Amino acid sequence: xxxxxxxxxxxxxxxxPGADRIxxxxxxxxxxxxxxxxxxxxxxxxxxxxIDSMVPYADWSSFLFETPSGRQKIRTRKFKGQxxxxxxxxxxxxxxxxxxxxxxxxxxVTELLEIEKYEPNIPANLQGVxxxxxxxxxxxxDEERIQSWPWILNELKGRVLVGTEKLDGSSMTTYxxxxxxxxxSRNLDLKESEGNSFWKMARELDLENKLKSVGQNIAIQxxxxxxxxxxxxxxxxxxxxxxxxxxxxxxxxxLGHKELEDLCVxxxxxxxxxxxLIEVDDIVTVDYLVKLVSQCTSALNTxxxxxxxxxxPLTPMIHPKYGRVSFKVINPEFLLKYGE
Numbered sequence: 001x002x003x004x005x006x007x008x009x010x011x012x013x014x015x016x017p018g019a020d021r022i023x024x025x026x027x028x029x030x031x032x033x034x035x036x037x038x039x040x041x042x043x044x045x046x047x048x049x050x051i052d053s054m055v056p057y058a059d060w061s062s063f064l065f066e067t068p069s070g071r072q073k074i075r076t077r078k079f080k081g082q083x084x085x086x087x088x089x090x091x092x093x094x095x096x097x098x099x100x101x102x103x104x105x106x107x108x109v110t111e112l113l114e115i116e117k118y119e120p121n122i123p124a125n126l127q128g129v130x131x132x133x134x135x136x137x138x139x140x141x142d143e144e145r146i147q148s149w150p151w152i153l154n155e156l157k158g159r160v161l162v163g164t165e166k167l168d169g170s171s172m173t174t175y176x177x178x179x180x181x182x183x184x185s186r187n188l189d190l191k192e193s194e195g196n197s198f199w200k201m202a203r204e205l206d207l208e209n210k211l212k213s214v215g216q217n218i219a220i221q222x223x224x225x226x227x228x229x230x231x232x233x234x235x236x237x238x239x240x241x242x243x244x245x246x247x248x249x250x251x252x253x254x255l256g257h258k259e260l261e262d263l264c265v266x267x268x269x270x271x272x273x274x275x276x277l278i279e280v281d282d283i284v285t286v287d288y289l290v291k292l293v294s295q296c297t298s299a300l301n302t303x304x305x306x307x308x309x310x311x312x313p314l315t316p317m318i319h320p321k322y323g324r325v326s327f328k329v330i331n332p333e334f335l336l337k338y339g340e
Contacts (some may be wrong), residue, residue: 001286002050002117002142002144002148003050003108003110003148004049004050004052004110004116004117005047005048005049005050005053005108005110005112005113005115006047006048006106006107006108006109006110006117007045007046007047007048007094007103007104007105007106007107007109008020008028008045008046008047008048008093008105009027009043009044009045009046009105010025010027010041010042010043010044010046010088010092010093011026011027011028011039011057012025012026012042012043013025013026013040013041013042013106013124013200014026015312016033016080016081016082017080017081018080018322019080019082020081020170020228021035021036021037022034022035022079023036023040024082024084025040027046027048027086027087027287028048028147028148028149028150029146029147029149029287030085030086030147031052031082031083031084031085031249032050032080032084032085032086032087032088033079033080033084034088034156035076038071038090040088040090041127041183042091042172043062044091045091045103045105046080046088046089046090046091046262047089047090047091047093047094047109047113048086048087048088048089049074049086049087049088049089049133050074050085050086050148051074051075051076051085051086051265051335052073052074052117052118053073053074053087053115053116053117053118054069054071054072054074054116054117054287055072055074055087055113055184056071056075056115057069057070057110057117058113058114059073060089060093060191060197061320062115069181069308071116073118074086074087075102075122075335076335077336077340078336082146082170083332083336085147085251085332085335088166089211090284091103094109094339096183096282097109097112097113098112100215106269112178115334116295118289119281120230123228123229124195125195125196125197126185126196126197126198126229127196127226128185128188128190128191128196128198128199128226129190129191129193129196130190130191130194130258131182131188131189131190131191131318132188132189132301133173133187133188133189134178134184134186134187134188134189135184136181136251137177137249138173138219138221138247138249139210139247140171140174140186140187140282141173141186141221141245143243143326143327143328144326144327144328145327145328145329145330146289146290146292146311146328146329147286148288148326149322149327150271150286152319152325152327153280153284153285153286154335155319155325156280156313156317156325157280157281157316158236158279158281159279159280159284159309159313159314159315160277160278160279160280160313160314160315161276161277161278161280161312161313161314162176162257162274162275162276162311162312162313162314163275163276163277163309163310163311163329164271164272164274164309164310165207165222165273165274165275165296165297165298165299165300165306165307165308165309165310166223166272166273166306166307166308166309166310166328166330167225167229167234167242167262167272167300167307168225168230168233168234168292168307168322168334168338169223169224169226169229170185170197170198170223170224170225170229170230171186171222171223171224172201172202172210172221172222172241173197173219173220173221174202174207174208174219174220175211175217175218175219175220175249176208176211176212176214176218176219177217177249179212180211181207181211181329182206183198183202183207184198185198187243188295190203195309196263197228197229197239198224200239201224201239201282205241205269207269208266209266210267213267214263214267215248216248216249216250216295217248217250218235218246218247218248218249219245219246219247219305220243220245220246220264220269221243221244221245221246221247222241222242222243222245222272223241223242223244223267223272224240224241225238225239225240225241225242225300226238226239227239231338232303233301233304234299234304235303235304235339236250236301236302238269241270242268242270242271242272242273243260243264243269243270243271243272244271244272244310245260246259246263246264254316254324256314256315256316257312257314257316258314259315266271266288272277272310273300274298275296275299275309276292276309276311277314278311283306289309289311289329290329290331291307292309292317292329293308293329293330293331294331294333296331305331305333305335306319306331306332306339307331308326308328308330308334308335309329310326310327310328311326311327311328311329312325312326313325
C-alpha cells in the first residue's frame, strides 16, 4: 500500500538561486521546496506527504486552506524554477498523536493524519456494469515511484533495465480463467454492456479468442487511451490499447519482458512503446532517470510530453521483501503542464 504520509529523514538541503525565503530539501528521492523558517537540518526526521495526497483541514494543515473545510490536493509545483513534489512538515505535528518512541524513519502515518489518495472522476464510458470486485488472483497495476524506492538502484547495478512508456489513460485487464473471459477496469470486474469502452476495445481486438488460444489461465494488462479517456492528451482519433503486463494466473507470476513481447507479437496485441535500455551503474540515479524522462515526448504523439516510463529488469528480478522489481518514473513537466 502506498505511503502517502510517512516519517522520513532529510537527506540534503540546497539553496535556490535568487530565493531568500525558501530552500529545496530532499527526502528519499523526492525534492521539495519549503520555507527556510522551518529550520530543517540534514538527518532531521520530518513528516513527508507525497503528491496526490488529499489533506484534511487540521491545525497542522491550516496554512494550505483559505477556509476551514474540504481537502487540499498536494500537487507538483515549481518555485523559482525548482520543481517541488510533496510537502515536508515538522515532526512535531505528531507529538499529540503518537508515542514519541514509536516515531521512527519509514513510519506510515497516512491513516493517522487522515490522508486520502486523490482519485479522478470516472467518465460514464469507463464505469460500466459491475460484475464483481477486481479479481484477487491478478495483481493490480500500480508501480512504486522511484523517488519512494531510491535504494533499489543499488541492488540493480549491473542489470539492464527496460523502459516502456507509461501512457496517461485508464488501466485495463483482460483474462481467461478456467474458460471464463473477463474484462476489468483498475478496480472492478465488469459485465459486458453497451457503450463501455473497455469491453468495446476487448471485442475490437478479439481478445477473448486470442487469450483462449494460449491454452492456459492468463491475464493481459495494459492502458486504454484515446477519445473519452483522460482528456485524450495524445489527440488520437480512436481508442487504443497498449499492453504492458502478462500474468500467468496458475503460476502466479508475471512474464518477463521478452516473454511478454513474444506473446503479444504472436497474438497481435499492441505493446506499450519501449523507449529505453539502460545498464544500471553509478551514473544511473533517481535524478538521472527523472531528467531522462523529462526530455522525452510520447511515442503516440510527439507534441505531447511523456507522462513517464515504467522500468523493469530485462531479466525479471524478485525482491525477497517487496516482490517483483518494477518502478515508474513520472515526468514532472507533464504533471506541471496538466496540473496533476
